[in-house]
Structures are given as C-alpha cells and as structure tokens.
Amino acid sequence: MSTPPNPPSTPVGPPTEPTGTPTRETDSIPAPAQPLSLEKTPAAPATPEAPAAPEAPETAQAPEAPAAAAPEPVPTPSAFAPPAFAPPTPSAPAPAPAAAGFGAPGHPWGEPTPGFPGAQYPAYPQATPTGNxxxxxxxxxxxxxxxxxxxxxxxxxxxxxxxxxxxxxxxxxxxxxxxxxxxxxxxxxxxxxxxxxxxxxxxxxxxxxxxxxxxxxxxxxxxEDWGPDGRHPGIEPWPSKSPSPTQVPGLTSAMQFGETYTYPNGIKVSLSVPAKYEPKSKYSGERIKNAVALTVTITNGSTTPYEVIYAVPNVRDDQGMTADMAFDSGSVPKMISGSILPGESASGILAFELPKGTRSITADISPGTGFDRVKYAGPIG
Known part of the structure; x- marks a missing residue:
C-alpha cells in the first residue's frame, strides 16, 4: 500500500472569513474571571458574537407644573364658636446626651418630649349581671x-x-x-x-x-280484744256495784273484824281481829313499840282463776290517823300475790304501828283493782 504524496491538512483554530468581508462592530464582552487553580484549565470554546443592543428611545419631556394657587384668607373665629385645639408644632429634635464619664449617672428615661394636651377619659360602664x-x-x-x-x-x-x-x-x-x-x-x-x-x-x-x-x-x-269493761274475754267480769249501797253492810257501814264480805262474782275477802304484834328480832324490837297484826284472807268462789294484784288494807287509829306499816325481817309483811284457783284461799299477815294507848282501829281493804273497798271497825283484841 502506498501513501499519497500530499495529504489534506487539518485546519487549526476558528474558521476565518474570506478576504474582503466587511467586519461588524461588536461590543467587547469581558472574559469571566478564572478561578485560581494549580491544574491546567482547558481552553474555552469560541463564543458566538452577541447581536447589537437596540437604540434607546428618546425620553419624553415632563409636563410643566401648574402655578401654585394663592392662599385663601382665614375666617375670623366667632365669639360663640367652641375653642379649637391647634396641632402641636414640631420641634427640633433634642440633642443626644453626651456620653457619661466613668462613674457619672446617665439619664435612664431620656429627655421629656412634648405631647398632646391631656383629655378626660370616659368612665367605664358598669357590667350588668348576667344571671339571677x-x-x-x-x-x-x-x-x-x-x-x-x-x-x-x-x-x-x-x-x-x-x-x-x-x-x-x-x-x-x-x-x-x-x-x-x-x-x-x-x-x-x-x-x-x-x-x-x-x-x-x-x-x-x-x-x-x-x-x-x-x-x-x-x-x-x-x-274488741278486751271487751267494753276493759277485761279480756274469759276473765271474770268486774263486780258490779250494789244498786243500793245503803242495804249492803261493809260498803256504807263498817263490818266487824273477822267477818267475810262476798262480791257478786264470788270473790270473798276478810280481815281478822287485830292483835298485838311482838317483834321477832332484837333490832326490830327497838323500832316496833306498839304494833298490831292483821291477817288478810281472799277466797276465790268464782269458776275461773283469780289473779291477785294488790291487796293491802288501809289502817287508821281511833283518832283517824293513818297507821304506818311495820317491817320485821322474815316475819312481816307477808302479802298475797299470784293466782288463786277456783275454790281456794290465800292469806297474808301485815303489821301496823299505832300510837301508844290506841284501843280501837278502822280499816278498809279490796281484793284487787276494780273492786269496792270493804270497811271494818273494832277494838284491838
């Protein structure tokens, strides 16, 4: 293979225009500043030329300002017109305070500045209660x-x-x-x-x-439960009072001690002949001086049991004074209490202290509540 004698040469650099071409005027564009570097910077490519800037239009002339109008005359204030406040005139700014020396006190609040005249603020309206x-x-x-x-x-x-x-x-x-x-x-x-x-x-x-x-x-x-007379059904009714008390001994007239009185329902009561009572203990003998003893006997002649509640006689001396009950331990009084069956009897002994020299006494007794009290009288036996 043979080499051609004159090979074509490769152009180096930008292309050039032919001879005789008119040159165009362009503004020079300054090249950008290159950064400092130790490396080799490659060559920048060719920049095409920028077109020419258009020409600026002519500036229009500003219109002339109109002439200033003459100031209007200030009207004269009326005597009845309210006073008007003139706006404050601006004053020259206060000079800045000089720098205080070491240890000199500075002005903490600055110089006072002129302000608007004080005006009275309206009072705050009172709040109306929202509820009641x-x-x-x-x-x-x-x-x-x-x-x-x-x-x-x-x-x-x-x-x-x-x-x-x-x-x-x-x-x-x-x-x-x-x-x-x-x-x-x-x-x-x-x-x-x-x-x-x-x-x-x-x-x-x-x-x-x-x-x-x-x-x-x-x-x-x-x-309904106890009956009209206040007693439970089945219990012997209360003895009826005698229709003619003057005809019944023991109710209007006194009976002799030892006699027995019989009520209409069959209940019987009697008081024995009073006898002198001798105390049983030495201590009682010092207190009991002139006492008489009475024996109370209650007999149930009815057909139902009889409950004795309180059967104590009232004793009085021959002057009508009430005698006190004597108490001798273990001996008197012995009262009747409890239930007495039909046909049976119960007895109790009681002693009463009387004034010295008393010869006769009176007494009355009832076998229980609801019964008439039977009267007795007689000498001390």
Whole structure:
C-alpha cells in the first residue's frame, strides 16, 4: 500500500472569513474571571458574537407644573364658636446626651418630649349581671316547701324550707331591681314560698287528724280484744256495784273484824281481829313499840282463776290517823300475790304501828283493782 504524496491538512483554530468581508462592530464582552487553580484549565470554546443592543428611545419631556394657587384668607373665629385645639408644632429634635464619664449617672428615661394636651377619659360602664340565681333558688325552695308542708309529721320541715324561700325571693326581687334578669321568676318563687307556709299550717291540722284517727282505731281494737269493761274475754267480769249501797253492810257501814264480805262474782275477802304484834328480832324490837297484826284472807268462789294484784288494807287509829306499816325481817309483811284457783284461799299477815294507848282501829281493804273497798271497825283484841 502506498501513501499519497500530499495529504489534506487539518485546519487549526476558528474558521476565518474570506478576504474582503466587511467586519461588524461588536461590543467587547469581558472574559469571566478564572478561578485560581494549580491544574491546567482547558481552553474555552469560541463564543458566538452577541447581536447589537437596540437604540434607546428618546425620553419624553415632563409636563410643566401648574402655578401654585394663592392662599385663601382665614375666617375670623366667632365669639360663640367652641375653642379649637391647634396641632402641636414640631420641634427640633433634642440633642443626644453626651456620653457619661466613668462613674457619672446617665439619664435612664431620656429627655421629656412634648405631647398632646391631656383629655378626660370616659368612665367605664358598669357590667350588668348576667344571671339571677336567687330567683331560681326561690322557685325551687318554694316548691319543696309546698310539697313538705302537706305531708303529715313533716310540716315543720316545710315551714323551714318555705321561710328560706321567702328570703331568697325577696333577695331576687331586690337584685332584679338593680338590673338583673328573671324578676318575674323571683316574684313567682316568693309566692310559692308563701304558699308553702300556708300548706305547713294545713299539714299541722292534717297531722292532728291522723293522730286522732289512730287513737280511735287503737281504742276500738282494745275494746274488741278486751271487751267494753276493759277485761279480756274469759276473765271474770268486774263486780258490779250494789244498786243500793245503803242495804249492803261493809260498803256504807263498817263490818266487824273477822267477818267475810262476798262480791257478786264470788270473790270473798276478810280481815281478822287485830292483835298485838311482838317483834321477832332484837333490832326490830327497838323500832316496833306498839304494833298490831292483821291477817288478810281472799277466797276465790268464782269458776275461773283469780289473779291477785294488790291487796293491802288501809289502817287508821281511833283518832283517824293513818297507821304506818311495820317491817320485821322474815316475819312481816307477808302479802298475797299470784293466782288463786277456783275454790281456794290465800292469806297474808301485815303489821301496823299505832300510837301508844290506841284501843280501837278502822280499816278498809279490796281484793284487787276494780273492786269496792270493804270497811271494818273494832277494838284491838
């Protein structure tokens, strides 16, 4: 293979225009500053030429300013016109304070600056209450007062609640007169509280009526259980009083000691002849000086058992003075107590201290409650 004798050469650098081409005027563009570096910077490529900047249009002339108008004359103030405040004139700024030396006090607040004349501020309006809780409380307490006042045995509680409601209602009305709302509610609460007081009065009478009816029912139940004479059915009825007491000895006239009195139901009672009592112990002998002993005997002549409750005679001397019962340990008194069966008898011994020289005594005794007391009289045996 053979090499051609004259190979084509490669152009180096930018292309050049042909000879005779007119050159265009361009603005020179300064090259950007290259950073400092130790490395070799490659050559920048060729930059195409920038087109020429268009020419700036001509600046329009500004219109002429109109001439200043003449100042209008200031009108003369009227004698009746209100005074007007003139705006403050600006003053020259205060010079800055000189730097204080070491240890010299500086001005902490600066120099005073002129201000506008002082004006009186209007007073703050008082806040109107947004609610009236007393009115609501009066309505509630008034209603509870009416409810409690009509209930028996709780009328006193209704009275207290209603009295509180009256106070709350009056307070609510007073607050409403000062600007608070719910005045009508306060009036309603006061009226309800007054009605609660009246209902408490009615509740008192209602309680009295309930108590009266309860007593009547209890009395009726007792009458049904115990009978009209107050005795349980099956127990011997109370002895009837004699239709003519003047004809019965022992009731209007005294009987002799030792005699027996018989009641219409068959119960019998008797007192023995009084006899001088001798104390059984030395200690009792020092206290008992002139005592008489009486023996009480009760016989059940009825058909049902008889319960002895209290059978103690009342003894008086011949001057009508009541004798005191004597107590001798282990001996007297021996009282009758307990139930006596039909046909049986029970006895007891009692001693009574009398004044010295007493020769006769009187006594009366009853075999139990509900019986007439039988009278005895006679000398000491």
């Amino acid at each position: 809780g007393l009115a609501v409380a009066a309505v509630i307490t008034g209603g509870f007062g009416i409810f409690l006042g009509v209930i028996p045995f709780l009328f006193w509680a209704g009275t207290l609640v209603a009295a509180v409601g009256v106070g709350l209602g009056i307070g609510g009305i007073a607050r409403a007169n000062k600007g608070a709302p719910n005045k009508s509610m306060a009036v309603v609460g006061t009226v309800l509280a007054v009605l609660g007081l009246l209902s408490s009065v009615g509740g008192f009478f209602l309680t009295a009526l309930v108590v009266d009816r309860a007593d009547s029912r209890v009395d009726r139940q007792i009458e």
